[in-house]
Amino acid sequence: MTSTATSVIPSTSEWTPGDVEQAKEAREKLDIWPLDEYNCKLLNEVHPRNYVTNADEKEGSLVYDLIAIGAGAGGLVSSKQSARRGAKSAMITERLAGGDCLNVGCVPSKALIRSARAVSQVRRAAEFGVIVSGEVKVDFEAVMARLRRLRATIAPADGHPGTEEAGTHVYQGRGRLTGPNTVEVNGKTLKFKKCVLAMGGRPNIPSSIEGLMDAPFTTNENLFNLQVLPPRMVILGAGVVALEMAQSFALLGSQVTVVNRSSKLFESKQGDDEAAIILQNQLEKDGVTFLSSSTVQKVETINPGDGDKKLPLMKVTISDKVLECECLLVAAGRAANVENCGLEAANVDYELGKGVKVNDYAQSVSNPSVYAVGDCCAGVPRLTHMSGEMAKLVVQNSLANDQWKLSSLVVPAVAYTEPEYATVGIASEEQAKKQGVECDVYKASLEHNDRAILESSNIGFVKILVKKDTDEILGATIVAERAGEMINEVSLAMKNNLGLYAIGRNIHSYPTTGEAVMGCGVQYINKHLPRLD
Template identity: 45%
Template sequence: MANETHGEVEVALDRSSLDDLTARVRAVLDIQDRRYGFPPRTYTKCFVGNEAVQKLVEEQIASDEADAVRLGNMLLNAGIFHHVQHAHPFENAYLFYRFVSDEDHGAVARTPDGNAVSWADFIAPITSDEDAVVSLQPSMPDRDPDLAQFAQDDLDHLNISPLDTHNAKLLDLTHPKSWVNPAPKASYNLVVIGAGTGGLVSAAGSAGLGARVALIEAHLLGGDCLNVGCVPSKALLRCAKAAVAVRHAAEFGVRVDGNISVDFGYVMERMRRLRASIAPNDSVKRFTEDVGVDMFMGRGRFTGKNTIEVNGDVLHFSKAVIATGGTAAIPPIPGLAEAPYLTNATLFNLTELPPRLGVIGAGPIGLEMAQAFQRFGSQVTVFARDTQILSKEDPDAAQVVEAALRRDGVAFELGANLKRIESQNGQPPVTVVLETDAGERKFEVDALLMATGRKPAVNGLGLEAAGVEYDERMGIHVDDRLRTSNPDVFAVGDVACKYQFTHMADFMARMVIRNALFFGRDKFSNFLIPWATYTEPEIAHVGLYERDLQARDIAYNTFTREFADVDRTLVDGETDGFVKIHVKKGSDEILGATIVSSHAGDMISEITVAMQSGMGLGKLASVIHPYPTAAEAIRQCGDAYNRARLTPTVRGIFDRLMSLRR
């Protein structure tokens, strides 16, 4: 219901009356494209406040100017129209206003990857309202039990260097030096703290659906993914792949004369250039001018259950999303604090290739960068406490990747007991000291990369004032609908989830928009989550591992196709790896899959789609795949399943039937 005011009399409006009034008002207004400011900017399909007031009085829709202003604000508060910059109520002044029906939200609001936001993304259920019969989310290693004792990157000192034209462009887009925060609105439908993937999708999606949104970021919009994660790391991996392709070109009859070397300075300059070219998608300019979000640069802190303070301004909200992510966790190894070391936040600032690189940690970040830098020309040594690299992955798959890295020249010290780190006056080189049964072993490196996990960014948020429960190890506690202990506050991404992937933060944000603003009932436990590690070969996985099936007493069968037996990978010389698919025993229901190959990250989506839509492995065998492709291995697993259904009894019946027809 909305209230219409005429001559100091309030009349309750139902939806039909409101639509009729809107049509009457719209019919008398002068709606056109207008230009204003210097340099002039065009505002499409808008009307002017003082001209509208005059028309409403002339047409006797309002009794006088004051009545016209009250009527205009009633329509504005009902969401019929708004100021073009969401900066003013309806006033008898030279201000521009636009009807919401004239907005093209598909063009205005876009996700960080550039796709248009649609109502279906958020109003249609992302997960089923029904409980899944079997959750297909695999067990993941818990965050390190000692994580609360680990130090954390201090993002106040986050440094993007060198300050060349590319990094200057990046900073201008993601943290403008001269930015002035807007005056806070009286209240917001949604306030988002953190402008990484989860925060940007939450803000863009909500604003695109008509919500009044404030977005708070203390550092760089785009978060880790754009600035110090997915984008720069994959740019380096592509260069590393090119380098090894040239070195191995002779295997394909291509002779390369002379020495082969990598111009590391150019590799890093290319990365900075590409990163800056992608940054407009996540920029302050886009989110304020195109999406319509109020952007506050500064550190947000809860001051109550429905208030957040940033730079002295207090923002009032109906709902809030915490999307502060995490930063590199630094273990308390003696001597490390006094030694120079790199994390993912500083690795991409390098301009010279370290001759010897030590990597502590054998997870995705550590191994991707270990392989890249080895291919660039560093001698890389990986140190890890575990005896298996990529501890969450299928052991067979991890073994294939380890063998590939060893062929590249990467050295491994697995099961390592790190005793201390030595350095002279905080300068390289750095010595990594291991304790073994035979005594100490020392490894001198020119640079040391710490890749020992991530720590959720929960400190300094004033969570106690908001009644939000958390701990430093696991992050913010959320329920299956991503609500915190404060029902008006939600959390997404690395700060609240052990599935630390950009695409996971994206879909958690979509879920929050539906659950927080539109009374949705999506459940995190119903998500089907694929992921990939981008070593060469890649590992990609979706659903349950064998260890999960065994732990849950689920009877299953496994079908495996080695790429050494697939025509396309044979001719490409990419025979390392396999497709491994688990199905429920007695049916073709796919319960989980792992792929190890050069294109595993792309191939896993076929299996994910099949699982999401309920297509079984037997039906996948009937899907025609182009020949020759690596994805044929998936179809061939389906063929193997169908052959397995031919029991001796069934085969005997077929044999007798064929003999009768001869």
């Protein structure tokens, strides 16, 4: 392996606010609008115009120790870490660096959620002795401008300049495998010793719904371009994205209807029934209507809108109901990006929709020189932190000839609703039963948690499942105001083989909601205390 040094300064031209031709280009090619100062700042980091790679193209220089195809968390981590460890590294990106997380996922959604939470807090101010006079009004343009500003602030962490500084050659264009150890981008053939497929995924669009494919529906890929608050929103799906956005838009002032094929939330994911009831009740209090055991049958476009200030108008037939809406958000799962990538030429096995088939080392089952991480990989959680962790594993296995295993990873997941819903491992009794695992369950309600009481947020619980008659933690479900922070303690314990006894003996600060995690451990200890005769 040889250390990489930048020898050619990339040639770019900047995105400029107000440029009509650039605005058209950003909108049609990159699904980004409006082209204001914040989106220009974003694009100048993650998709510079007329970008030219920083690779020194002398003969024989286009042979790499590792090439990552894709620039989300998986591609960025694998290419940067490879370069930092002395490997000759390249990253190929067709769309926006940072992937879904930065541009159309984690980052913008959490900015929107924060604005929605502010609305909720103001409306509840009187509970805390704070009098807010007058009507609570939402300036939706300001909400979205804040979202774009904060996204642009975070963008340099994923931008091309930072990746180049790490020592990686960045190629902006579509990468396509042309053989077992070659990939083509912008008419150039690059050779690799190892390749990491990190093409990500996309929203799954049900093709069976009459009229949907011709309708101006919305997905997470363009939802955050909205400049006008939709008066009425219909959401197809009841997963994490659907619930987070349903609650947020309802709080911001939209009339939101969630169409759920199941009779309850989380049924398809084997989630916790009690958690589902708590979340649905809270979302309904915030104004969300649920149509359970329902399906969208037909979508009619009354007015297509202009994708800008003029919203579309659609008529949606749902079982025996017909609803009109200005925004139809399709949040019905994800599909892996594996088409038109040249996987066949590289002898990489995959399944349409599900992704590249890999072994326990994240290695293609059919081409040992190729690895896959993140949403384009079959059989793994589609989470940003999973992509990043898989990338670390791949770098270690591919460059250090190690044997880190996917099966060793402990991966928490969080829905950033209010309250939050966090899980890790086996998250419910029903899930344990389906897997044939016998378990004991320890549960601490937030009803009597002092911090939760003081915060007026004592609806929720911590539930930890352990292997029967032991303290070996199998998994957990937490419903609480900061469940996403609390679940990490359980994940750490599971990863390091610390049992529930250790959590019970760990001193927790008072008063904290995290004491509920300790409460489960204390229950275990109390159950197994020696008794005096």
